Amino acid sequence: MKREILVATTNEGKICEIRAVMSDLPIAWSYLADHPPVSAPIEDAATFEANAILKARYYANKFDKCVLADDSGLEVDVLDGAPGVHSARYSDEGTDAANNRKLIAALTGIPQASRTARFVCCLALVQDHDVLLTSMGTIEGRIVDEARGTNGFGYDPHFYVTNEGMTTAEMPPEQKNKLSHRGRALASIKSGMANL
Numbered sequence: 001m002k003r004e005i006l007v008a009t010t011n012e013g014k015i016c017e018i019r020a021v022m023s024d025l026p027i028a029w030s031y032l033a034d035h036p037p038v039s040a041p042i043e044d045a046a047t048f049e050a051n052a053i054l055k056a057r058y059y060a061n062k063f064d065k066c067v068l069a070d071d072s073g074l075e076v077d078v079l080d081g082a083p084g085v086h087s088a089r090y091s092d093e094g095t096d097a098a099n100n101r102k103l104i105a106a107l108t109g110i111p112q113a114s115r116t117a118r119f120v121c122c123l124a125l126v127q128d129h130d131v132l133l134t135s136m137g138t139i140e141g142r143i144v145d146e147a148r149g150t151n152g153f154g155y156d157p158h159f160y161v162t163n164e165g166m167t168t169a170e171m172p173p174e175q176k177n178k179l180s181h182r183g184r185a186l187a188s189i190k191s192g193m194a195n196l
């Protein structure tokens with residue numbers, strides 16, 4: 001029988017990327033949208049890893065299933081790592097547009113060279129309260145004022161990857177999935193899953 005894993009995220013951008021990278025595994029994947037709605041957990045841990053584990057445990061308990069959860073975000077060096085674990089709710093509205101407006105306003109007057117940042121993604125695979133695997137991936141870049149590109153989600157239009165000469169929103173999905181924080185964390189957890 002195929003192993004069944006529930007991917008516990010309500011973020012459509014994440015779902016798309018996780019589906020693209022993981023669907024070739026011999027696993028019956030489901031997503032929160034495939035199950036009856038439940039309230040979301042309060043993500044109040046201090047690190048991406050602890051939040052990923054918290055989310056995975058919460059949904060594993062709710063649905064009695066093996067769960068993969070993703071906690072991720074943007075760390076901007078000159079902002080002391082903000083928005084960090086608060087990336088999804090950085091602005092009061094908590095929409096991508098409002099979060100990006102707040103980010104660009106916070107960087108007013110900061111020269112390009114000092115706008116270094118990274119995306120971080122932590123994944124946790126949990127079953128029966130046990131953390132089976134965790135993984136982490138990062139991608140380095142810098143924040144640009146002008147929004148560029150329409151792919152991806154969140155802060156992608158303002159996250160410029162110097163080596164690639166484009167923002168993550170300008171990358172075709174295959175390119176982002178290969179290089180990104182999430183792509184790297186997924187590749188690592190995928191290899192760990194082969195040994196379970």
Ligand code: ITT
Pocket residue numbers: 008009010011014043070071072073074087088099119152153154155156168180182
């Ligand atoms: P779930 O908790 O339901 O998975 P969420 O969006 O609330 O969804 P997080 O708490 O992990 O998830 O917050 C992640 C935020 O970080 C996300 O809303 C974006 O603002 C940002 N982010 C994460 N990965 C990103 C990516 O690949 N591109 C752009 N922004 C990203």
